[in-house]
Amino acid sequence: MRICLDANTVLRGIASATGPQSEILKELLTSTSELVGVASRSIVEEWLANAAKDSVQRYFNRRGVETSLYMRTVLDIVDRTELFEPTGEAPPCRDPDDRKYLHVAAQAQIQYLVTSDNDLLDVGTMGACRILTAQSFMAVRRKE
Numbered sequence: 001m002r003i004c005l006d007a008n009t010v011l012r013g014i015a016s017a018t019g020p021q022s023e024i025l026k027e028l029l030t031s032t033s034e035l036v037g038v039a040s041r042s043i044v045e046e047w048l049a050n051a052a053k054d055s056v057q058r059y060f061n062r063r064g065v066e067t068s069l070y071m072r073t074v075l076d077i078v079d080r081t082e083l084f085e086p087t088g089e090a091p092p093c094r095d096p097d098d099r100k101y102l103h104v105a106a107q108a109q110i111q112y113l114v115t116s117d118n119d120l121l122d123v124g125t126m127g128a129c130r131i132l133t134a135q136s137f138m139a140v141r142r143k144e
Contacts, residue, residue: 001111004038004039004104004108004129006101006116007046008116009115010025010047010074013025013134014070014073016063037082040086042100084107086103087107091103093120098117098120102123105131112132113130114132115133
């Protein structure tokens, strides 16, 4: 199963030992996992850049998460992720910064884009890709 994770899903999955985002990351990072992460270079850059944001640093401090753990885990995720570079114009989105996710969803033959971003969730689907929260995605996984 091919999935794309938005930056908040990655961030929350690393910052919490429990919860659906954490479950997704644990499964993705398991060598026997059926999940295949897919991301573009710009998505990976966003994952990495998050560590330098003041708001993220405050979030990490509240959660007791070291920036080094975040960076190591992101690099592990990147190692288990297929890089895909979409071509042409990205689909429109209320938040222009989210277009990169819809671009991958439209072209990379992924089944799910996992996000908590309402600008993406309101799109609902992009081609054959369903856009779901982490909770909804895990509910789908449990039914398989």
